[in-house]
Amino acid sequence: RAPAPARARGARAQAAMVEGHSVHRVCHQHRRALAGLAFRATSPNGRFAEGAAAIDGKVLERVEAIGKNLLYFFGGDGRGGTGEDVTVMHVHFGMSGRFGVFGADSAPEPKPTTRLQLQTAERGGLIAHLSAMTVQHGGIELFHERRAALGEDPLRDDADPGALRAKAARSSKPVGLLLMDQAMMAGVGNIYRAEILWRSKLHPEMPCSALTDAQFAELWRQSVRMLRKGFECGSIITVDDECGRYGAPWSRRYIYNQKQCPACKGPVRSWSMSNRTVYCCETCQPLDTNQRAALPAARAKALGAARGAKLFASHCAPDRGADVLPEKMRVAELRSALDALGLNTQGKKADLLARLLAAERTGTAGIVPKSAAAAAAEKLAAGESRAVEHIAELDDEMAAVIGVGNAGARAAAGTPARAKGERAPARPRAGVRGVKRARRSLK
Ligand SMILES: [Zn+2]
Structure with missing residues (x-):
């Protein structure tokens, strides 16, 4: 028998902003399911009526993810959505958005929050429902505007850590704010921020301009690895063998x-940075005495309000054997790391290092993401409520499996209950079967 739903075991409910890995999973899914098709586009709740009319009947040529943003290119000129006449739709899910794709025979009714419905008879019949904080449309300039406003996304092939390094070197902003600043680093949210900084042994209040090249390289490396793992798993699971296993919790x-x-x-210890804990x-993440003394008044005040035990004397946690930068690896370690990646282990040290660094790529190419159902089953087994991490691709069936119903999700998102007379959200017809299927997959 499968364990009880997470909610029954007291998992806490809190509002969760979608993080970049989840957006890239939606992008990956929509490239396969929707790209290349033309749709009947409508706005069930009327809040994207003009946009729906603009894309109605056009072919979806391309889908891109940048950080927490999705961009859909509707055209019809067959040039991959790069033409001047393309219609671009920009989506930002916010705290509770979703963009689910259903088979035409099992699709739920639109909800009061459904701003866009896409429908096609191709591929056996598909219906997609979008609810999101931000949905807007425009020409190709909308894409260029978003691209320019957003920083480096570790899940994009064209991510440029050098550009981020240069921006960081000029910034007195604390590194904990850099990670959350979408104009600097796109896609990282509050959970990844905490995990990336801990693995990089960096104090959140350390000024960006004080980062050494090695510290920045490790920060970027951990960002790439954690987000890629999240893309694959469909969950924010950051623990890996490289750092050793610590067991529960x-x-x-x-x-x-x-x-x-x-x-x-x-x-x-925890405190507030950019309104998030x-x-x-x-x-393990010490702040240099001089840096602490030089903190601006507002940052010193925030840090002073930190909860937890009184401050420790700063001393560095020792490096673990496997937790070293490639640049610091000995020849045997380089060979071992290359071997683990299935790469050639022959050659001089410089060749080995160059080969290993070249293998540490950004982007999502080559990763096969696990299904949303598998991700939901893993969360259930781990006792985690869906409200901890917002999953933009999760449908009602899977939300039911992991124990947060519509009321729980609404409470978690801080949105009010339906107004009197508003239509109740329909349950998907395949709901019960889906739950049984997911429970079986746990056995
Ligand atoms: Zn520690």
């Missing part, structure tokens, strides 16, 4: 929402 994440540091077992072990 650190089997999925190291420090986010934890009381104790998995490495030194010291207390985790940041987590830090000040033993």
